[in-house]
Amino acid sequence: MNPLQVVQLLLFPGLTFFVWLAFVFEWLERKTSARMQGRLGPVVTGPFGILQPVADFFKLASKEEIIPAQSDKFVLRWGPALYFAAPAIGIAFLPILGFQSILFDPLDLLFMLFILAFSTLMAAMLGYASAGRYSTIAVGRLVVQYTSYEVPLILSMVTPAVLARSLSIQGIAAAQGSMWYIVIVPVAFAVFIIASLAELEKPPFDIPSAKTEIVGGWMTEFSGNTLAYVKLTKSLSYVFLSALAVSLFLGGPGGPVISADQNLQALFYTVYFMVKLFAVGFLIFVIRTALARVRIDQATRLFWTFITPLSLAQLAVAIFVGFR
Amino acid sequence: MKEVSRRRVGKALGEMFRTALEKPVTEEYPFGDKVVTERFRGRLDIDPVKCTGCSICEIVCPAEVITMVPVGKKLIGTREVEIKRPSFELFTCISCGQCVDDCKFGALTLTHTFELAVFKKESTLMKKGLNIGK
Amino acid sequence: MSEDLQHGQRKELSAGLIQYSVESAMPFGPIHPSLKEPEYFKLILEGERIVQVIPRIGYVHRGIERAAQERTWVKNIYLFERICGICSFAHSLGYTHAVEALTPFEVPKRAKYIRVIVAELERIHSHLLWLGLLGHWAGFDTLFMWIWKDREHILDLEEAITGNRVHKSYSTFGGVRMDLPDGIAAKLKTEMKYIEKRVDYYENLVGAEETLTVRTKGVGRISQETARRLSPVGPLLRCTGIARDVRVEDPYAAYDEIAPRVQTSNDGDIASLLTLRLNEIRESCWMVSEAAERLPTGPYKVSIPRAVPRGESMFHVEAPRGELFYFVKSGGGSAPERVKIRTSTMANLLTATEMLKGCTLADVPVVLTGMDPCFGCMDRISVLDVGQSKEWSVRGEELRTYGIEYYRKRLS
Numbered sequence: 081m082n083p084l085q086v087v088q089l090l091l092f093p094g095l096t097f098f099v100w101l102a103f104v105f106e107w108l109e110r111k112t113s114a115r116m117q118g119r120l121g122p123v124v125t126g127p128f129g130i131l132q133p134v135a136d137f138f139k140l141a142s143k144e145e146i147i148p149a150q151s152d153k154f155v156l157r158w159g160p161a162l163y164f165a166a167p168a169i170g171i172a173f174l175p176i177l178g179f180q181s182i183l184f185d186p187l188d189l190l191f192m193l194f195i196l197a198f199s200t201l202m203a204a205m206l207g208y209a210s211a212g213r214y215s216t217i218a219v220g221r222l223v224v225q226y227t228s229y230e231v232p233l234i235l236s237m238v239t240p241a242v243l244a245r246s247l248s249i250q251g252i253a254a255a256q257g258s259m260w261y262i263v264i265v266p267v268a269f270a271v272f273i274i275a276s277l278a279e280l281e282k283p284p285f286d287i288p289s290a291k292t293e294i295v296g297g298w299m300t301e302f303s304g305n306t307l308a309y310v311k312l313t314k315s316l317s318y319v320f321l322s323a324l325a326v327s328l329f330l331g332g333p334g335g336p337v338i339s340a341d342q343n344l345q346a347l348f349y350t351v352y353f354m355v356k357l358f359a360v361g362f363l364i365f366v367i368r369t370a371l372a373r374v375r376i377d378q379a380t381r382l383f384w385t386f387i388t389p390l391s392l393a394q395l396a397v398a399i400f401v402g403f404r
Numbered sequence: 405m406k407e408v409s410r411r412r413v414g415k416a417l418g419e420m421f422r423t424a425l426e427k428p429v430t431e432e433y434p435f436g437d438k439v440v441t442e443r444f445r446g447r448l449d450i451d452p453v454k455c456t457g458c459s460i461c462e463i464v465c466p467a468e469v470i471t472m473v474p475v476g477k478k479l480i481g482t483r484e485v486e487i488k489r490p491s492f493e494l495f496t497c498i499s500c501g502q503c504v505d506d507c508k509f510g511a512l513t514l515t516h517t518f519e520l521a522v523f524k525k526e527s528t529l530m531k532k533g534l535n536i537g538k
Numbered sequence: 539m540s541e542d543l544q545h546g547q548r549k550e551l552s553a554g555l556i557q558y559s560v561e562s563a564m565p566f567g568p569i570h571p572s573l574k575e576p577e578y579f580k581l582i583l584e585g586e587r588i589v590q591v592i593p594r595i596g597y598v599h600r601g602i603e604r605a606a607q608e609r610t611w612v613k614n615i616y617l618f619e620r621i622c623g624i625c626s627f628a629h630s631l632g633y634t635h636a637v638e639a640l641t642p643f644e645v646p647k648r649a650k651y652i653r654v655i656v657a658e659l660e661r662i663h664s665h666l667l668w669l670g671l672l673g674h675w676a677g678f679d680t681l682f683m684w685i686w687k688d689r690e691h692i693l694d695l696e697e698a699i700t701g702n703r704v705h706k707s708y709s710t711f712g713g714v715r716m717d718l719p720d721g722i723a724a725k726l727k728t729e730m731k732y733i734e735k736r737v738d739y740y741e742n743l744v745g746a747e748e749t750l751t752v753r754t755k756g757v758g759r760i761s762q763e764t765a766r767r768l769s770p771v772g773p774l775l776r777c778t779g780i781a782r783d784v785r786v787e788d789p790y791a792a793y794d795e796i797a798p799r800v801q802t803s804n805d806g807d808i809a810s811l812l813t814l815r816l817n818e819i820r821e822s823c824w825m826v827s828e829a830a831e832r833l834p835t836g837p838y839k840v841s842i843p844r845a846v847p848r849g850e851s852m853f854h855v856e857a858p859r860g861e862l863f864y865f866v867k868s869g870g871g872s873a874p875e876r877v878k879i880r881t882s883t884m885a886n887l888l889t890a891t892e893m894l895k896g897c898t899l900a901d902v903p904v905v906l907t908g909m910d911p912c913f914g915c916m917d918r919i920s921v922l923d924v925g926q927s928k929e930w931s932v933r934g935e936e937l938r939t940y941g942i943e944y945y946r947k948r949l950s
Contacts, residue, residue, distance in 0.1 A: 116420040117683035120430045213564070217899070283677050284749045287900070370416045372749040373677025375900045415747040416680055419739070429687050441694070443701035443719065466613035500616050500707045505715060514701075 085182055093176040093350070095168055102315035105322075105361055106133040112362065113369040133315070137308050145304030148211055155209035160306050163202040164313045167320040170195040174323050175332050176353050177346045179254040189247045192324060193234060196279065199317060200226045206310075207298025218297035221376050222288035225278055228383035229285075233275035235391040239268040239398045240328045249324075253332025260331040264401065267394040269329045271387055273360075276321045277367065278379070280314065284371040285379055322360040323353075330356045440516050445499040447517040448492060450533040454511035457488045461503035461512065469497045475534055492530040494520075566902060568597045573906070575913035579891070587898060591891040598913055606877045611637060611846055614874065616707060621879070622915045623704050624667060627660045628857035629915075630709045632864040633877070635790055636853035637711055640846050640868055648836040649713030650792040655726070655829045656699060656708055657791070657855075658822040662733065663692040664858035665815045665822075668910050669740065672812070675903040676753045681743070688736045691729050698722065713839030723830040730823040737823075741816050744809075754808040758893035758905040761806060770889035771882045772860020774909050777814045778806040784856040796828050808908045845872065857882055859910045881915035 088094055107122065107130050114121030122129025147156060170192055172183040185191065200222065207219035241247050243264065244255035252261075262269045278285040281297070289297030296302075302310055326332065333349035374382070431438060440446070448469075462470040472488040479485075504512045511533075522528055564583050568576035576597040582590045602621055606614050619630040631653060638645060666689040673681030693703040699718060700706040708714055744750055765778040775782055783800045785793040801817040803810035848870040854863045860882025867876040890909040897905055 112424070113680075115424040115428065117680050118423045118426070118429045118687050119683060120428045286677065366417070366420070367414070369680050370414045370420055371678070372673070372681075372747065372753060374749050374752055375898065377898070378752050412746060413748045415743050419684070419743075420680065423684070429690070441698045441701075443699070443716075444697060445701040445707075464610075464612060466609065466616040498616065498705075499702075501701070501715070502612065502616070502707075 088177075088182050089172055094172060094182060098168070098171045098316060098319055099312070101319045101357075102312060103133040103137075104130075105319055106315045108358070108361065109365050109368075112365045116366075116369050137312060140303075140308035140311070141305050143304045145306060146301075148301050150211045151301065152209035152211070155205055156306065159202055159206045159209065160309045160313070163199065163206065164309055164316070166195045166199045166202065167313065167317045170320055171316075171323065173249055174327050175250040175253050176323075176350060177333070178349050179250055179332065179334070181250050184250060185248065186251075187247045188249055189237065189241055189252070192249065193237065196233065197230070199313075200279075203298055206302075210298070210301035212301045214296070214300045215298050218288050218300070222298060224376055225285065225288060225379060228380045229275045229278035232271050232383060232387045232391045233279065235388070235395050236268040236272040236275065237324075237328060239265050239391075239395050242395065242398045242402050245402070249327050250332070253327045253334065256331040256334060258331075258334075260329065260334075262329040265329075265394055265398050267390060268398070269325070271391045271394070272325055272329070273364065273367070274387060276325070277364065278383070279321065280318055280364075282364065282368045284374045286373055287376050287379060318361070318364075319357070322357050322364065325360050326353065326356045330360070438518075440518070444516055444518070445501055445514045447515050447520060448494060448497055448499065448503070448530070449513050449515050450490070450492070450530070451511045451513070452489075452533055452535045454509045455489060455533055456509055457490075458508070459488060459490075460506050460508070461490055464502050464506050466500060466502060467496045467498050469493050470503065473534060475536060487536065489536065490533045492533065493528065494530050495525055495528040564899070573911075573913075575911070577911070577913045579902075579906075581894070581899070581902065583899065587896060588894050588902070591894045593887055593891055595887075595913070603877055603879065607873055607875065610872045611711070611844065611874065614877070615710060616705075618877075618879075619705050619707060622881075622912050624664045624912065625660065625857040625859060625862070625915070626705050627656055627708065628855050628862050629879075630706070631657060631791070632853055632855045632857075632862050632879075633866070634709045634711055635855070636851050636864040636866040637846055637868075638842070639851040639853060640849045640866065641711075641842055643712060643840055643842050645713055645791075646837045646840055647792070647834045648717075649838050649840075651796075651829050651833050652714050652718060652838060653709060654792045654796060655718075655826055656696070656706065656714075658825045658829070659692055659696055659699075660706075661822045661858045662819050662826075663689055663696070664910075665819050666692065668815060668907070669744075669812070672754075672808075672904065672907050673750075675907050676750060678747075678750055681740075681750075685740065688733065691732060695726065695729055698725070710839070712842040713837070715839070717838045718833075723833065726830045727827050730827050734820060734823050737816055737819050741813065744812050744816075751809065753901075753904060754812060757808045757901050758897060758908055759805065759807040760889065760893050764892055765806070765889070768889045768892060770860070770886045770909075772857070772886070772910075773811060773814055773818065774860065774886050774889055776800070776802045777810045779804045784854050784861050788854065790853070790855060792829065796825050796832070798822075798825060808904060811908050845870070846874075859883060859912060860886060879915075881912065883909070883912045883915055886911075 090096065110132070111121040111129070122132035125131040125135045147153060173181050173185070173188045173191065175181045204219050204222055204226075207215045207222065240252050240256075240261045243261055244252040246252055246255060277283075281287075281289050289299060299307065299310055333353040335348065335352035337345050337348045339345055339348065457472065459472050462472050469492055470490045471493070473491045474486045475489050476487045477484050478487055499514060501514055504514055520528075564581045566579040566581050568578045578594040578597065580592040580594065581588050582592070602617060606617055609617060615630060615633060618633045619626045621629050666685050670682040670685035670689070673679070673685065696706060697703050699722060700708040708716075744754075760778060762778045762780060765775055765780060769775075771782075779802050781800045781802045783798065784790075785798050786800055789797070798821050801814055801821060803814040803817075846868045848868055850865070850867045852863070852865045854861050856862075862882055863880040865876070865878040866874055869875040886909045890906060890911070893905050893908070894902060
């Protein structure tokens with residue numbers, strides 16, 4: 081790896097950029113859901129409260145960490161780091177500055193699937209390691225919900241791969257050209273968004289961390305630094321999944337570029353990427369604010385009887401279109 | 405019972421967007437003014453001129469805020485009678501207004517002050533009523 | 539429990555009680571985000587289904603009935619209205635009516651109408667609060683925020699009339715403490731029209747929004763026979779189709795002239811509680827407008843001497859949660875000899891535990907909120923020993939020494 085790659089990986093458009101985006105997404109979510117409910121949202125910290133998520137992060141990091149006596153201390157110490165690493169490394173495979181991502185592999189779509197599975201595995205491990213009654217119930221719900229949404233998520237991610245005849249993210253993004261896949265396979269996009277809601281534990285699928293039923297879900301026993309990083313990772317996976325939706329369905333950073341200069345082209349691409357990213361994020365905020373929480377058995381029934389057949393049908397259509 | 409329209413998901417969307425465009429309902433206090441109604445029961449106040457020291461307020465207060473303190477003596481005919489005036493421990497006051505209702509001389513009122521947080525508990529002791537006739 | 543059972547095993551004892559193994563019992567409370575006040579419910583689960591619920595009360599017992607015996611009659615008005623923040627005026631009404639029944643004085647007509655106005659405003663605010671809370675426990679924060687936004691209109695009205703939003707301190711012996719402010723009738727009518735419009739919108743929303751109806755339809759269903767057997771009060775009884783309402787059966791204040799039409803709904807589940815309470819809000823809006831329009835002139839208070847004659851009286855009012863019952867005994871002195879209060883949550887508690895049978899853990903907050911619990915109103919202490927089939931009440935001193943002995947033995 082050359083030094084330019086390392087700088088890109090760490091600063092822009094790598095880790096620092098995405099952590100900043102995670103904070104902005106959290107702020108935007110709180111602000112839009114507040115305005116839609118008739119209240120103000122964050123106002124005090126920074127102009128329009130934009131520094132509120134940063135302030136929350138530092139406040140949590142400065143608190144004392146209380147580790148339950150019966151918990152698995154090794155997992156609780158190293159687990160959050162692995163949990164954070166999963167979406168953080170996935171981001172390096174997404175094309176932002178152009179149709180080249182920082183790290184590349186011809187099969188990196190499969191690596192994305194692995195990252196999503198690994199995130200949930202780490203969450204389940206952390207929940208079990210906490211050894212609390214509410215955490216155990218929450219992990220049960222998390223695993224049940226995971227088995228329900230994983231199949232539609234994978235199917236909806238494979239659909240653009242079939243259309244693009246490529247299993248690498250930058251290949252899929254480049255193959256879209258001016259006809260984005262959301263136009264050809266809109267159902268796959270809808271299924272991807274719904275399954276993302278379940279992955280991110282947002283309403284209507286926020287059963288594993290249902291605040292009003294099982295206190296905090298699998299995050300109940302965390303405090304201090306652990307909680308700060310776990311919350312940051314949740315925001316980061318939010319950005320990660322939105323960016324994945326943009327790359328797979330909305331043509332990545334593509335858009336009309338009016339310059340021949342290399343650097344200005346990168347700027348254009350970045351701007352298009354960010355606009356699409358915020359559009360997808362906004363869509364998820366709106367859905368989240370508008371719906372109540374469903375029960376775990378109802379969610380399972382919904383996914384297996386309705387969403388999975390839908391995504392299968394969409395995949396069949398995509399194969400047919402792809403072979404024409 | 406009214407007929408409800410057919411079931412669907414996301415029924416709240418229209419109202420959500422309408423609310424997002426309106427002004428938020430949150431009051432701007434403390435960055436703006438807080439308007440209270442005319443009858444709002446805030447902090448207690450006494451007019452020492454009107455108080456005669458009859459002690460009815462001490463008897464009726466539910467929170468036992470008022471203590472009558474002897475401040476002097478006076479002569480009625482040949483008898484020497486103690487003059488008492490009320491001292492208020494406003495930390496305990498619940499602003500119910502029973503003393504205001506029962507004071508026949510109209511010496512007590514409930515103001516509109518509601519910012520009552522203090523650093524020292526002793527500073528809520530109101531001795532204004534102890535001044536006789538000033 | 540005496541024998542040790544294997545995990546998942548249970549044994550039926552008499553009277554519907556079951557013996558369970560320790561692992562299948564899940565504690566809910568006393569401190570839990572879905573409970574506003576602490577109560578302990580032991581949920582006995584089989585998998586995720588609840589088989590039985592054993593409540594244990596006494597966590598927020600404040601000894602108010604005992605404190606009332608040391609305070610004068612007027613001071614007790616302020617004590618009793620602070621039993622509950624949401625049904626505060628109902629407690630105040632119950633106590634003042636019970637004491638007025640001991641005296642030969644008659645409350646003037648204007649005061650009766652004003653009491654009806656404020657009581658119905660409180661009913662609207664309580665039902666709106668409950669609706670918002672149901673949305674919150676079901677995960678629908680947007681509904682919660684919107685409904686509490688509308689509830690602010692009611693609270694501002696109450697502040698304009700009585701001077702305070704929650705503990706109104708408005709009713710006193712012989713009437714109300716002050717007259718209505720000028721121009722309040724027009725303001726009441728406009729606000730009631732606004733509330734009715736919003737109730738129409740919410741009825742549409744909760745009936746049609748799919749993610750909310752799957753949480754409330756068919757959840758926590760009880761039948762009419764169960765209701766007759768367990769005798770709940772208030773909306774919990776009316777949602778099974780039985781039309782009982784204290785305001786109609788035993789009218790007090792001005793309810794004989796402005797009679798409410800008793801609302802019922804038929805299914806006995808949470809969805810029918812939703813529609814029932816929405817209809818009750820509409821009915822209360824109508825009553826407030828009627829009372830404001832037909833308000834008679836006259837005095838708003840009659841002076842009652844501070845010494846209450848000897849005697850016993852009982853009175854019940856229809857609080858937002860159901861029937862609220864006051865018993866007052868006077869010995870002719872400056873303080874009451876005994877005041878006993880039976881609030882509606884006390885009567886509804888066992889029905890709520892019956893509603894929970896067959897539900898999953900996720901339904902517990904929704905169903906418990908469905909009965910509109912107010913544990914602060916209801917707490918008391920009694921001891922039930924199932925093994926010996928004996929029940930007795932414990933005095934404070936015995937409890938204190940028993941606790942000290944128990945922990946001394948446990949720690950030694």
